[in-house]
Amino acid sequence: MNETYLNCPNITMRLETASILVHKAIEAVSANIIQKRNLIWLELTGCSGNIISLLDGADPDFKCLATQMVNIVYDNSLMAAEGEFAMEKLFGMLGKDYILAVEGAVSTKDGGLFNVIGSYRREPITAYRAIKELGEGAAYVIAVGTCASDGGISAARPNPAKCVGVQDLLNRKVIKLLGCPCHPDWFMGTLAYILLYGEPAMDEKARPLMFYSSLIHDCCPRRPFFDKGIFAEKLGDETCMFKLGCRGPVTRIDCPIRKWNDRVNWPIGDNSLCIGCAMFGFPDKMEPFISFDTTKKE
Amino acid sequence: MTDTERVVINPVTRISGFMEIEAVIENNTVTEAKTEGLLFRGFEKMLEGRSPMDAVYFTQRICGICSTAHSIASSMALEDAFGVAVSEQGRYLRDIIHACEFLQNHIRHFYQYTVPDYIKLPEDNPLFETDHNDFRLPKQKNDLIVQHYFDSLEVSRSAHKMLAILGGKAPHNHGIFIGGATSEATKESIGLMRSISINIRGFILSAMIPDVCTIAEYYPEYFKNGRGYGNLLTYGCFDGYEKLGTLYVDPLVYADGAVSVINPQLITENIHSAWYTAKHETYTPEGEPPEPDRNKSGAYSWVKAPRYGGAPCEVGPLARMWLSGEYQNGISTMDRTLARVLEAKKLTDIILKLLDSLVPGVSLQKEYAVPQKAFGAGLTDTTRGALGHWLKIEDGAIAQYQIITPSTWNLSTRGQDMLPGPCEMALISTNISDTNNPVEIGRIIRTFDPCVSCATHVYAKGNLIKSFKVVP
Numbered sequence: 072m073n074e075t076y077l078n079c080p081n082i083t084m085r086l087e088t089a090s091i092l093v094h095k096a097i098e099a100v101s102a103n104i105i106q107k108r109n110l111i112w113l114e115l116t117g118c119s120g121n122i123i124s125l126l127d128g129a130d131p132d133f134k135c136l137a138t139q140m141v142n143i144v145y146d147n148s149l150m151a152a153e154g155e156f157a158m159e160k161l162f163g164m165l166g167k168d169y170i171l172a173v174e175g176a177v178s179t180k181d182g183g184l185f186n187v188i189g190s191y192r193r194e195p196i197t198a199y200r201a202i203k204e205l206g207e208g209a210a211y212v213i214a215v216g217t218c219a220s221d222g223g224i225s226a227a228r229p230n231p232a233k234c235v236g237v238q239d240l241l242n243r244k245v246i247k248l249l250g251c252p253c254h255p256d257w258f259m260g261t262l263a264y265i266l267l268y269g270e271p272a273m274d275e276k277a278r279p280l281m282f283y284s285s286l287i288h289d290c291c292p293r294r295p296f297f298d299k300g301i302f303a304e305k306l307g308d309e310t311c312m313f314k315l316g317c318r319g320p321v322t323r324i325d326c327p328i329r330k331w332n333d334r335v336n337w338p339i340g341d342n343s344l345c346i347g348c349a350m351f352g353f354p355d356k357m358e359p360f361i362s363f364d365t366t367k368k369e
Numbered sequence: 370m371t372d373t374e375r376v377v378i379n380p381v382t383r384i385s386g387f388m389e390i391e392a393v394i395e396n397n398t399v400t401e402a403k404t405e406g407l408l409f410r411g412f413e414k415m416l417e418g419r420s421p422m423d424a425v426y427f428t429q430r431i432c433g434i435c436s437t438a439h440s441i442a443s444s445m446a447l448e449d450a451f452g453v454a455v456s457e458q459g460r461y462l463r464d465i466i467h468a469c470e471f472l473q474n475h476i477r478h479f480y481q482y483t484v485p486d487y488i489k490l491p492e493d494n495p496l497f498e499t500d501h502n503d504f505r506l507p508k509q510k511n512d513l514i515v516q517h518y519f520d521s522l523e524v525s526r527s528a529h530k531m532l533a534i535l536g537g538k539a540p541h542n543h544g545i546f547i548g549g550a551t552s553e554a555t556k557e558s559i560g561l562m563r564s565i566s567i568n569i570r571g572f573i574l575s576a577m578i579p580d581v582c583t584i585a586e587y588y589p590e591y592f593k594n595g596r597g598y599g600n601l602l603t604y605g606c607f608d609g610y611e612k613l614g615t616l617y618v619d620p621l622v623y624a625d626g627a628v629s630v631i632n633p634q635l636i637t638e639n640i641h642s643a644w645y646t647a648k649h650e651t652y653t654p655e656g657e658p659p660e661p662d663r664n665k666s667g668a669y670s671w672v673k674a675p676r677y678g679g680a681p682c683e684v685g686p687l688a689r690m691w692l693s694g695e696y697q698n699g700i701s702t703m704d705r706t707l708a709r710v711l712e713a714k715k716l717t718d719i720i721l722k723l724l725d726s727l728v729p730g731v732s733l734q735k736e737y738a739v740p741q742k743a744f745g746a747g748l749t750d751t752t753r754g755a756l757g758h759w760l761k762i763e764d765g766a767i768a769q770y771q772i773i774t775p776s777t778w779n780l781s782t783r784g785q786d787m788l789p790g791p792c793e794m795a796l797i798s799t800n801i802s803d804t805n806n807p808v809e810i811g812r813i814i815r816t817f818d819p820c821v822s823c824a825t826h827v828y829a830k831g832n833l834i835k836s837f838k839v840v841p
């Protein structure tokens with residue numbers, strides 16, 4: 072990538088947004104300018120992919136988050152506690168100040184019994200009950216990933232567990248960070264913004280504008296191929312993936328700029344295509360992901 | 370007079386997905402154990418009617434921890450169905466991607482999921498509060514491992530970075546596909562991956578292996594519990610290359626004291642104690658899948674009972690390390706943990722060997738045509754053990770999809786044979802020193818690295834599911 076492209080203020084500023092916000096938040100916490108708040112990371116009906124993705128955050132990284140930025144009170148993937156003691160920590164937050172991050176959809180079938188997240192005082196706690204009880208009292212609710220935001224793949228037809236996004240069950244604003252998984256920067260940047268300034272500017276679907284304001288297609292380094300009508304005929308080609316079914320033209324997120332895993336690559340950079348995983352309606356409205364037939368018809 | 374207690378642990382934290390363990394403890398010994406998987410989504414049903422080509426990116430979403438594994442198995446099943454032969458270079462590329470996932474998983478599993486069981490982490494952080502106090506290391510040794518807990522975060526994520534160099538992103542990569550991988554290697558990418566591998570290897574040698582040895586030294590009784598049956602199985606991985614031969618382990622099984630080569634025809638599932646009905650209680654994965662039946666009398670679980678030649682088998686790092694001859698110290702809780710750590714080192718050897726064998730600039734992708742009618746199977750070992758995908762294509766769409774995951778093997782129910790699954794067998798007869806804080810149970814279960822998101826992906830039509838019970 073050439074320097075002119077990197078020096079575009081739109082791109083450089085956006086690349087550094089999350090990092091700048093997190094470092095500001097950490098400074099403010101350590102100087103006692105702002106309070107170190109409680110964070111609950113509630114995993115529901117999903118695949119644990121968002122907490123794993125969060126661990127992949129490089130600058131800022133998970134260590135900053137867990138030791139300097141917030142108190143992580145509950146996270147079933149990482150907490151040392153287990154069983155009843157873990158659930159006491161979770162429900163002990165009711166009535167206190169906490170920010171709720173949710174990954175995974177909420178299974179609603181048969182009263183939510185398709186997903187039990189723990190047992191508290193001898194009662195099974197369904198994902199449905201947990202989100203109802205913890206969702207309304209949270210200072211902020213952040214849906215992390217496409218399942219929590221909109222049902223995602225957990226709600227793919229015929230939606231056997233009758234999964235829905237968190238918003239469907241709460242009468243309050245839910246900040247939505249779509250993506251399968253959610254990029255660590257999107258979560259860390261949003262959380263840091265909340266700690267410093269409160270709710271970030273969002274679009275009409277509650278996606279923070281600092282990450283979700285442009286289409287993949289508008290920032291795609293392969294856009295010149297599209298404009299000239301040079302299209303890939305198979306995965307592995309280094310031209311525009313549009314005719315294979317690339318969802319970059321409709322997907323609103325900053326992957327081409329931010330990239331993944333220490334900014335080393337991203338799906339289109341890997342000679343594959345965007346499958347629209349950060350879009351409402353993923354996966355059903357984004358399928359088929361890969362179609363060789365559209366190129367043949369030309 | 371016997372002293373009997375029933376213990377419930379829910380959630381079992383530091384695993385993937387949601388699980389409850391119920392154990393009956395008599396005179397400080399576990400006499401009965403039951404694990405219930407508590408998450409259900411129904412991927413196999415979701416896949417019906419979709420484009421076969423989409424299975425690779427779709428099935429990865431079964432699990433955010435081992436998504437690469439599902440992309441490998443689904444690509445292999447599609448290649449089998451489409452009649453596509455994967456090239457030697459294609460295998461190198463995707464096996465490197467796969468090995469990176471092993472590395473990320475093992476480093477994270479050891480430090481973030483296992484270490485908190487044995488090491489006192491700073492309790493001023495609410496994430497690390499515990500309700501037991503069985504932490505035995507002297508302060509200096511404990512503090513060193515605490516330091517490595519945090520250092521390891523950068524190391525495990527560098528394994529995902531290496532994965533993304535060829536795979537596009539992690540979790541849920543785009544690089545593994547029919548024919549091998551979407552991207553070709555370049556001199557630059559090979560160099561970058563080599564340098565990351567060498568760094569990871571350095572950390573494994575200087576921190577991870579010494580740390581697991583320290584823990585083993587202070588918890589010696591864990592070499593004597595958590596054994597299970599001692600039957601071990603692998604579908605093989607990093608094996609059978611045209612030019613390189615087998616870099617790790619061939620498809621082998623160890624049962625009844627003898628090692629033999631896997632015959633896929635001997636893999637069966639049984640639904641005797643599971644909520645399904647079928648023409649035959651025992652069937653092979655290619656056969657007609659059973660119909661869910663929540664009201665079946667005598668059944669207690671949604672997890673079926675995979676068997677190899679009739680035997681319940683443990684799968685995972687210890688099985689592979691044992692069957693490849695790399696580690697045969699024993700079969701126990703601590704041996705399982707040691708094998709996982711030592712396998713991480715082995716994987717860096719494999720990655721470096723594969724990187725050496727890559728030819729830059731070899732393009733692998735073709736335009737693939739979906740057959741109207743076909744059947745395909747993809748069997749491979751992955752981080753947690755043996756993974757199989759079987760699919761049937763009709764009218765150019767997925768007509769049937771079956772998955773048997775490693776955690777289904779380890780969390781198996783009782784079949785017609787009434788034998789408990791490997792995980793429960795490992796719990797039964799365990800000595801519990803303090804029944805108020807039965808830390809042994811969680812420690813034993815975690816050595817299997819259970820993935821409940823994977824084990825309970827099955828579909829059930831319109832039935833009430835309270836839990837996925839593994840042992841009554």
